[in-house]
Amino acid sequence: MKREHEDAGRMGGDDPMAMGPEIAKGKMVPVMRTGDEMECGVDELLAALGYKVRASDMADVAQKLAQLEVAMSSDDASHLPQLAADTVHYDPSDLYAWLDSMLSELNAPPCAQLLPPTATASRGNGHSSTAAKPSAAAPPRASALHDFKPVVSAASVGRVVCDTEQQSEKILSPRDPKRMRTCSSSSSSSSAKEVASSLKSATEALPVVVVDTQETGVRLVHALLASAEAVQQENLKAADALLKQISMLAASQSGPMRKVAGYFAEALARRIYRHSPLPQADRVALDLLHSHFYESAPYLKFAHFTANQAILEAFTSFRQVHVIDFGLKQGMQWPALLQALALRPGGPPSFRLTGIGPPQPDNSDALQEVGWKLSMLAESIGIDFHFRGFVASSLADLEPQMLLEPEGKRRDRDGVEEAVAVNSVMELHQLLARPGAMEKVLGTVRALRPRIVTVVEEEANHNGRTFLERFTEALHYYSSMFDSLENGGDSGADGELEEQQRHRAMADAYLGRQICNVVASEGTDRTERHETLGRWRGRMAQAGFEPVHLGSNAFKQASMLLALYAGGDGFRVEEAEGCLTLGWHTRPLIATSAWRVGPAADFAL
Amino acid sequence: MMMLLLPHREEEEEGGAAGRRRFPINDNADLLAEVLGRLDGRSLAVAGCVCRLWSAVGRREAVWEAVCHRHVAVGRAGAAGGTRSVVAALGGYRRLYRLCIGPALDRLAGVRRQGPAVSSAARHVSLSLALSLFSIDCYERLGGVGGRQQQPPASLLFLCKPVDVS
Numbered sequence: 001m002k003r004e005h006e007d008a009g010r011m012g013g014d015d016p017m018a019m020g021p022e023i024a025k026g027k028m029v030p031v032m033r034t035g036d037e038m039e040c041g042v043d044e045l046l047a048a049l050g051y052k053v054r055a056s057d058m059a060d061v062a063q064k065l066a067q068l069e070v071a072m073s074s075d076d077a078s079h080l081p082q083l084a085a086d087t088v089h090y091d092p093s094d095l096y097a098w099l100d101s102m103l104s105e106l107n108a109p110p111c112a113q114l115l116p117p118t119a120t121a122s123r124g125n126g127h128s129s130t131a132a133k134p135s136a137a138a139p140p141r142a143s144a145l146h147d148f149k150p151v152v153s154a155a156s157v158g159r160v161v162c163d164t165e166q167q168s169e170k171i172l173s174p175r176d177p178k179r180m181r182t183c184s185s186s187s188s189s190s191s192a193k194e195v196a197s198s199l200k201s202a203t204e205a206l207p208v209v210v211v212d213t214q215e216t217g218v219r220l221v222h223a224l225l226a227s228a229e230a231v232q233q234e235n236l237k238a239a240d241a242l243l244k245q246i247s248m249l250a251a252s253q254s255g256p257m258r259k260v261a262g263y264f265a266e267a268l269a270r271r272i273y274r275h276s277p278l279p280q281a282d283r284v285a286l287d288l289l290h291s292h293f294y295e296s297a298p299y300l301k302f303a304h305f306t307a308n309q310a311i312l313e314a315f316t317s318f319r320q321v322h323v324i325d326f327g328l329k330q331g332m333q334w335p336a337l338l339q340a341l342a343l344r345p346g347g348p349p350s351f352r353l354t355g356i357g358p359p360q361p362d363n364s365d366a367l368q369e370v371g372w373k374l375s376m377l378a379e380s381i382g383i384d385f386h387f388r389g390f391v392a393s394s395l396a397d398l399e400p401q402m403l404l405e406p407e408g409k410r411r412d413r414d415g416v417e418e419a420v421a422v423n424s425v426m427e428l429h430q431l432l433a434r435p436g437a438m439e440k441v442l443g444t445v446r447a448l449r450p451r452i453v454t455v456v457e458e459e460a461n462h463n464g465r466t467f468l469e470r471f472t473e474a475l476h477y478y479s480s481m482f483d484s485l486e487n488g489g490d491s492g493a494d495g496e497l498e499e500q501q502r503h504r505a506m507a508d509a510y511l512g513r514q515i516c517n518v519v520a521s522e523g524t525d526r527t528e529r530h531e532t533l534g535r536w537r538g539r540m541a542q543a544g545f546e547p548v549h550l551g552s553n554a555f556k557q558a559s560m561l562l563a564l565y566a567g568g569d570g571f572r573v574e575e576a577e578g579c580l581t582l583g584w585h586t587r588p589l590i591a592t593s594a595w596r597v598g599p600a601a602d603f604a605l
Numbered sequence: 606m607m608m609l610l611l612p613h614r615e616e617e618e619e620g621g622a623a624g625r626r627r628f629p630i631n632d633n634a635d636l637l638a639e640v641l642g643r644l645d646g647r648s649l650a651v652a653g654c655v656c657r658l659w660s661a662v663g664r665r666e667a668v669w670e671a672v673c674h675r676h677v678a679v680g681r682a683g684a685a686g687g688t689r690s691v692v693a694a695l696g697g698y699r700r701l702y703r704l705c706i707g708p709a710l711d712r713l714a715g716v717r718r719q720g721p722a723v724s725s726a727a728r729h730v731s732l733s734l735a736l737s738l739f740s741i742d743c744y745e746r747l748g749g750v751g752g753r754q755q756q757p758p759a760s761l762l763f764l765c766k767p768v769d770v771s
Binding site for chain 1 (some may be wrong): 630686688690695708712713730731733738739741743744747
């Protein structure tokens with residue numbers, strides 16, 4: 001976008017070039033002077049944005065930009081609509097040559113110029129090796145601009161980039177190029193009035209900070225992606241400079257976009273400066289954040305209800321049942337299952353729960369407390385309840401014989417073995433940080449011969465090979481997530497219960513920690529290795545499991561639960577080959593699947 | 606007793622000709638309970654403000670049980686006796702209505718007003734869902750061991766209407 005180039009021109013003017021206030025009109029006022037960045041060759045800040053400007057030409061570029069500004073602002077309004085973008089521009093990234101051509105054409109009779117918003121296309125192409133999605137997004141956007149050339153160029157001549165996409169939301173949720181194109185067509189009509197407003201702002205001599213949140217939203221996303229790419233290319237200085245830009249842009253945003261940008265910027269800063277990763281918050285604090293996340297968004301409730309339904313169906317007609325929970329935390333999943341078992345036709349079974357949790361730093365036995373509370377509840381509703389807690393720092397430390405009773409599975413009076421269910425809510429992805437751990441755990445699960453294995457995982461690909469891939473995916477995922485937290489709660493922020501706001505703030509912090517882990521950590525520290533449902537399916541199939549379809553009961557219950565949430569129509573429960581996913585608008589965010597041991601005796605370990 | 610009955614019978618005999626019978630409802634608490642059990646939750650709560658008798662009858666678990674069953678879709682024909690004991694253990698039908706069913710019905714009514722976007726499958730509250738939410742709330746209220754500081758139960762906050770605290 002044109003404004004961005006000129007900004008970049010200014011930012012790239014880190015050599016002691018005085019960019020006077022008259023140039024800054026309509027732009028962000030603070031000028032970046034980032035010390036001696038004169039390197040022979042291409043200026044690196046501009047290069048990060050896709051422009052090749054020789055450092056030695058920088059002074060010329062700045063001067064020409066000033067001339068261009070003067071020339072344009074002196075034109076009267078009648079000329080501007082006629083400046084159709086007709087000339088051919090061969091290399092949009094060559095800012096110097098473009099400025100030359102613009103100036104010569106303006107001084108000559110006005111003829112059409114092709115706009116460097118196509119530079120976004122070049123940037124997109126330049127990034128084609130990495131994240132596929134932004135580059136897929138950029139070319140259609142550029143072509144959309146081509147389609148509406150006359151109006152667009154007029155607007156840009158007026159020094160306001162007609163951001164024809166209105167994309168700040170669209171980038172974040174569906175990455176559908178088609179949708180972007182239709183968006184741009186609808187907004188071209190608004191460009192006319194933008195031209196008028198831009199003229200006004202251009203003629204003012206005072207620096208005006210135009211806060212156009214949609215446009216700054218798009219710029220913010222671009223800046224984040226550019227910074228991430230700079231980090232990937234080990235260009236830490238450029239990344240740092242972009243971070244400053246990001247924080248300025250983020251200040252102009254509101255709501256979920258601001259929070260997302262804030263967390264990602266912080267995570268990038270940690271990565272750039274190699275701060276130590278977030279200190280391992282003590283388990284009490286982590287549990288607190290987790291329980292607030294439970295309360296402020298439907299994702300965990302959805303996970304628990306659908307998994308419980310699968311377990312309930314697998315346990316029909318068994319008189320002895322055993323559930324192994326890979327991450328007990330506060331045990332919020334089990335009261336509902338206990339209640340459902342108490343009310344099932346035929347009466348409740350004898351219920352054993354094995355809960356696994358991480359070691360506690362202060363020697364308190366959190367698992368036993370949870371077990372005690374659950375047993376109180378079970379006793380009051382008449383269920384024979386047994387509990388065992390296991391402390392394990394990693395699931396890979398578990399052996400099958402540890403989890404079953406010392407004498408193996410219990411048998412009821414008819415000699416039927418107890419039914420075992422293994423439940424994992426967002427625990428398995430952490431095993432991917434250590435090679436071999438996942439295979440061992442799946443082998444352990446298989447050795448338990450469970451009736452059903454319920455797996456709930458985030459539906460995202462945060463385990464890509466390159467950093468930029470992971471960053472882009474995470475940006476999209478957490479933007480949708482924060483959006484849903486903001487808008488999926490009670491309508492309207494005003495009049496919100498103070499408690500709900502507190503829950504929301506804690507839920508934000510919970511997600512912020514995940515973001516920090518995905519972006520700033522590497523190796524075994526990076527435990528938030530989310531993967532998509534397709535990959536989990538493949539992994540489970542390879543380990544010898546076959547899928548169990550979650551029935552329509554689970555779907556109905558999940559839909560009813562979501563209907564109770566005030567912003568309910570944003571949430572979508574979908575069924576995909578027997579698995580249920582919950583998403584925000586068209587983006588699935590969490591997926592529940594159920595498995596049982598397949599008949600094949602041999603499988604690849 | 607007989608003295609009390611005679612006037613009734615005389616009244617009936619007299620009124621029989623006129624075709625009108627007067628029957629003070631407050632004389633028969635069970636009949637009152639039957640009637641109140643056919644109200645919706647809000648009206649029942651209002652009825653409890655009429656007089657002490659109505660307040661007492663309106664608090665009966667049987668009355669609220671009837672109200673609950675009237676307003677939720679009972680998924681499968683579960684053992685009614687079993688349900689009663691479980692619900693009693695979790696806190697009772699009146700509490701179940703107040704905490705789960707009532708707010709859920711209000712929320713769904715609000716959603717319905719907004720438009721037909723909600724799928725029909727999701728438009729009613731099922732007893733099993735209400736009981737699941739109720740059991741979670743009950744679990745949250747259980748005290749911790751050793752009097753550790755307990756957070757206020759919040760799993761049902763999502764059902765609360767926003768209150769203007771300005």
